[in-house]
Amino acid sequence: MKAGKPVIAALGRQTTPQVPIWLMRQAGRYLPEYRAVRARAKSFLELCFTPELAVEVTLQPIRRFPLDAAIIFSDILVVPHALGQSVRFEEGQGPLLEPIRSAAELRNLSLGRLAETLAPVATAIAAVRRELPEHVALFGFAGAPWTVASYMVEGSGGSEFATVKGWAYREPESFALLIELLVDATGAYLLRQVEAGAEILQIFDSWAGMLSPAALERWALQPTAEIVRRVKARHPDVPIVVFPRGVGASYARYAAECGCDGLSLDSTVAPEWAAATLQPRVAVQGNLDPLALVTGGGAMREEVTRILGRLGGGPFVFNLGHGILPQTPPEHVAALCELVHDWKRR
Amino acid sequence: MKAGKPVIAALGRQTTPQVPIWLMRQAGRYLPEYRAVRARAKSFLELCFTPELAVEVTLQPIRRFPLDAAIIFSDILVVPHALGQSVRFEEGQGPLLEPIRSAAELRNLSLGRLAETLAPVATAIAAVRRELPEHVALFGFAGAPWTVASYMVEGSGGSEFATVKGWAYREPESFALLIELLVDATGAYLLRQVEAGAEILQIFDSWAGMLSPAALERWALQPTAEIVRRVKARHPDVPIVVFPRGVGASYARYAAECGCDGLSLDSTVAPEWAAATLQPRVAVQGNLDPLALVTGGGAMREEVTRILGRLGGGPFVFNLGHGILPQTPPEHVAALCELVHDWKRR
Numbered sequence: 017m018k019a020g021k022p023v024i025a026a027l028g029r030q031t032t033p034q035v036p037i038w039l040m041r042q043a044g045r046y047l048p049e050y051r052a053v054r055a056r057a058k059s060f061l062e063l064c065f066t067p068e069l070a071v072e073v074t075l076q077p078i079r080r081f082p083l084d085a086a087i088i089f090s091d092i093l094v095v096p097h098a099l100g101q102s103v104r105f106e107e108g109q110g111p112l113l114e115p116i117r118s119a120a121e122l123r124n125l126s127l128g129r130l131a132e133t134l135a136p137v138a139t140a141i142a143a144v145r146r147e148l149p150e151h152v153a154l155f156g157f158a159g160a161p162w163t164v165a166s167y168m169v170e171g172s173g174g175s176e177f178a179t180v181k182g183w184a185y186r187e188p189e190s191f192a193l194l195i196e197l198l199v200d201a202t203g204a205y206l207l208r209q210v211e212a213g214a215e216i217l218q219i220f221d222s223w224a225g226m227l228s229p230a231a232l233e234r235w236a237l238q239p240t241a242e243i244v245r246r247v248k249a250r251h252p253d254v255p256i257v258v259f260p261r262g263v264g265a266s267y268a269r270y271a272a273e274c275g276c277d278g279l280s281l282d283s284t285v286a287p288e289w290a291a292a293t294l295q296p297r298v299a300v301q302g303n304l305d306p307l308a309l310v311t312g313g314g315a316m317r318e319e320v321t322r323i324l325g326r327l328g329g330g331p332f333v334f335n336l337g338h339g340i341l342p343q344t345p346p347e348h349v350a351a352l353c354e355l356v357h358d359w360k361r362r
Numbered sequence: 363m364k365a366g367k368p369v370i371a372a373l374g375r376q377t378t379p380q381v382p383i384w385l386m387r388q389a390g391r392y393l394p395e396y397r398a399v400r401a402r403a404k405s406f407l408e409l410c411f412t413p414e415l416a417v418e419v420t421l422q423p424i425r426r427f428p429l430d431a432a433i434i435f436s437d438i439l440v441v442p443h444a445l446g447q448s449v450r451f452e453e454g455q456g457p458l459l460e461p462i463r464s465a466a467e468l469r470n471l472s473l474g475r476l477a478e479t480l481a482p483v484a485t486a487i488a489a490v491r492r493e494l495p496e497h498v499a500l501f502g503f504a505g506a507p508w509t510v511a512s513y514m515v516e517g518s519g520g521s522e523f524a525t526v527k528g529w530a531y532r533e534p535e536s537f538a539l540l541i542e543l544l545v546d547a548t549g550a551y552l553l554r555q556v557e558a559g560a561e562i563l564q565i566f567d568s569w570a571g572m573l574s575p576a577a578l579e580r581w582a583l584q585p586t587a588e589i590v591r592r593v594k595a596r597h598p599d600v601p602i603v604v605f606p607r608g609v610g611a612s613y614a615r616y617a618a619e620c621g622c623d624g625l626s627l628d629s630t631v632a633p634e635w636a637a638a639t640l641q642p643r644v645a646v647q648g649n650l651d652p653l654a655l656v657t658g659g660g661a662m663r664e665e666v667t668r669i670l671g672r673l674g675g676g677p678f679v680f681n682l683g684h685g686i687l688p689q690t691p692p693e694h695v696a697a698l699c700e701l702v703h704d705w706k707r708r
Binding site: 177267269343 | 522523524527528531532534571573574575576577578608609610611612613614615629630631632633634635639649650651652653654656657659661662664665668683687689
């Protein structure tokens with residue numbers, strides 16, 4: 017446990033002089049310097065896989081704001097790409113994948129080139145670690161199997177996920193093969209990130225909230241718990257944060273069963289409830305509405321103060337309830353950091 | 363309290379010989395006879411406002427399946443239409459409204475023609491009541507102010523609701539005027555439905571899950587509770603079901619504060635949690651994943667049995683966690699009704 021890095025301390029249930037803060041997608045389109053670097057890469061995947069560029073955009077928000085953590089710039093869909101699936105990112109459209117629709121098509125995927133394809137991410141992680149200020153921790157991350165499988169089967173995000181859910185309901189045995197493949201790939205990928213220098217890991221399950229409770233247990237919670245076990249078996253001291261977005265009261269099941277150190281809360285989770293139900297077992301992270309950050313001013317201050325008042329005393333890392341929005345004024349991020357860091361003093 | 367109607371009995375916490383069942387959007391595109399009637403109307407709104415057609419599609423699922431309730435065929439956006447906003451429904455696109463973006467534009471709306479515009483709904487309700495089998499209860503319904511306001515301000519559904527949330531954060535005083543207008547309109551409209559013959563009311567808050575806890579309290583829960591109070595002041599015996607979709611653990615706040623008789627649960631809500639937390643205070647309704655109904659067979663049976671096992675003993679009405687999907691095979695609905703009705707016997 018590295019003392020002195022407030023995010024790591026908070027996830028280890030230690031008291032910190034200031035509430036630590038970082039923001040999901042803090043390296044992103046709301047920053048003009050990000051857009052400038054993005055314009056130099058031919059594609060979004062090239063940006064992810066060119067260490068020089070990935071390092072630069074990872075560090076941009078750290079230079080601008082007193083954030084307590086960096087998160088390596090990448091995307092959860094580098095894993096299906098590395099497994100051999102075609103993945104494209106169209107400007108303004110979100111990701112587009114050549115969808116996989118059956119057990120037979122799973123045969124086109126392979127773990128064989130995973131490490132090689134994802135090596136640039138490890139290179140970028142190592143380089144960022146050398147550049148970060150002493151108190152700033154570095155997150156590695158990956159998507160949870162259910163969320164990544166949703167993109168792989170649907171071919172894009174959003175919608176009702178009729179295809180992937182239909183597969184899971186109709187043929188759970190073959191769908192389990194896809195999930196197991198992703199558990200293997202994601203476990204190996206996260207271990208590689210730790211070995212390259214990632215100090216904390218976050219597992220994003222953005223579409224966990226699409227699942228009924230039984231399906232959540234089988235396709236989201238248990239596969240994620242298995243990844244956590246594999247990482248912890250080799251690196252018991254690396255804190256792991258899980259973000260099962262939209263699961264409501266089932267956050268309590270994650271706190272009880274997932275084996276992670278922290279849970280990242282979406283903006284619907286009431287801080288009172290999280291303080292009573294989750295914080296006794298795990299650290300929590302969250303959960304300002306990204307639209308409150310876009311708005312700024314008094315409305316943002318009210319929401320922030322409410323969250324800090326309920327959660328700030330416990331093991332807590334301030335964050336948003338979802339990724340930062342492209343229309344966010346950067347000066348609102350600066351104001352937010354100040355509000356959060358000053359809170360214990362007031 | 364009309365004995366003999368199982369849905370009304372269940373919402374009144376009485377024991378019923380069979381678990382009652384109805385399905386959100388049970389009159390809809392998955393039925394060929396619905397598509398035939400829809401083709402006779404020039405527009406979706408014409409279908410809603412022509413009593414003969416609305417009555418016919420309301421009754422179609424009742425003729426086919428042993429459902430315990432009908433719900434008047436209409437749409438939550440008839441209210442903004444009746445307030446003077448332009449509302450269109452494009453095939454396959456969802457609703458499109460001429461958006462209202464400021465307090466100044468609120469002046470174009472008026473309660474003056476509400477009763478007259480919505481009179482055909484009352485006519486249809488009265489006609490359906492005359493046709494329904496004795497044990498089948500009739501639901502009236504409306505959208506909750508937050509959800510209807512979201513459509514009115516955004517001009518359509520989905521997305522991040524940046525415009526409506528931005529307005530609510532930036533200018534809560536003027537946004538409150540829109541919500542108050544909708545409380546007035548919706549309260550009056552629901553009372554009119556009861557007076558025409560609706561025996562139960564459901565208030566749909568489909569986008570409640572977009573709100574942070576404080577915003578949920580102010581813009582969703584309290585306005586809905588006010589509507590419930592107004593209806594109950596005149597008709598204390600009419601059961602009211604509220605559906606705050608996606609609010610997670612905050613369903614417990616609705617159970618404590620909303621004053622309704624029943625809560626309709628989305629598919630993410632764990633039946634165990636609802637049984638322990640909600641059923642002691644209110645009846646619950648739900649919450650089969652609509653995709654499990656599309657799938658049918660053993661997968662559906664497993665999900666249904668799990669829900670009934672946890673909730674079937676308490677005050678409970680079986681339903682979906684969201685509207686029935688257009689690709690649902692009608693024979694799966696028949697199988698579902700049989701499963702649910704036979705459950706207490708086994």
